[in-house]
Amino acid sequence: MSFTGPSVGSGSRTFRRAFEFGRTHVVRPKGRHQTTIVWLHGLGDNGASWSQLLETLPLPNIKWICPTAPSQPVSLFGGFPSTAWFDISDLSENAQNDIEGLDASAAHVASLLSTEPTDIKLAVGGFSMGAATSLYSATCFALGKYGNGDPYPINLSVAVGLSGWLPCAKDLSSKIEGDNEAARRAASSPVLLCHGRGDDVVPFKFGEKSSQVLSSSGFRDVTFNAYNGLGHYTIPVELDDICSWLTSKLVLEGHS
Template structure:
């Protein structure tokens, strides 16, 4: 991928008050930023919140497990085997794009400590991977229905800047796309390394529930509005 962060198409939702924080939310395979942008009203945030929401669209590329069809994807998925699922070259390329999105917000005056990196499925993989390795402390990392691209090990070069950053993992108990065992494996690794990680599962498949969004809203407000 030769795309740069500045050229990534995205949906940006500005708060009614001047923005003083930001949530960068990464979508899953084959989706777009439009898939999650409608959740913002469902978060029922205070009217005077200053949270900017950025929903970028992944670049389009061929995806091996989908017969090579071209779709929006943060990286190629080569197989359903967790140990050989993520194309790490693609993960690293998209990590640079996400780093660029964070830097854009910093350049706009939002401190890294007021930025939450969030994502669902493939986007959650990128939020977790990028957040653990990012060189400035973030407000939080939200990893929904996802896994670590490095399977049963933490990524290389995890940065101490985010060693205490709050991480929230959510997963569906009936998820047939990303088995809950994959999320639990990531959670165990994070716990073993003493990360500030919380886990919550829900009675759902590979999706997001209204009840879950209420819990996410509470978590976001504690990170960005308290």
């Protein structure tokens, strides 16, 4: 599925990047379908690897949708192409945010969720760059719009980010402040962040600070789990914590 990025106007000229998303893998619920979660992989990965892992989780009431990011030039890799939800130059607090790429991926997530039944709770989660995209989607939901101002169409119930960070963190608080609807949505949006203290790819402080920024911006239900010795990967105890949190926040049946 291709998605042309939101237009960025400069006078009468408009620039667009074309985003060609890869294959989507779906894990069907083994029990009564209560929730659909779009789960986003990390930089250079694909939807297949996470779909295989998510299928093993004792969450029979969740349908998982695992898309594959577009292959695009990545500045961090000197312009070499990789599967990436957006472009990234470096992991630092002063790094430029690729709003067009973030918007395109958040819109792809929304599109995947848009055809789900109306009685199903909708959510987003991810790992590393996928976590960043899921947290960006959560802020788009709270603000009611994408970074380019287009309306955000999906009602997200929860968001999960593993080993990731929050894009556009600097101005989030000022955007939500003074917008009563945005503040209300933020306050009622549970977010789970998990991060390893031994992460040598996305430093632990990025996850910790992302949690603090979300909380100070009006997200009142933010859980931050830290794991000693954990690097840039996931472990069974972290997956157990995710299962318990999702079961609690989404009021799921049949967690075994």
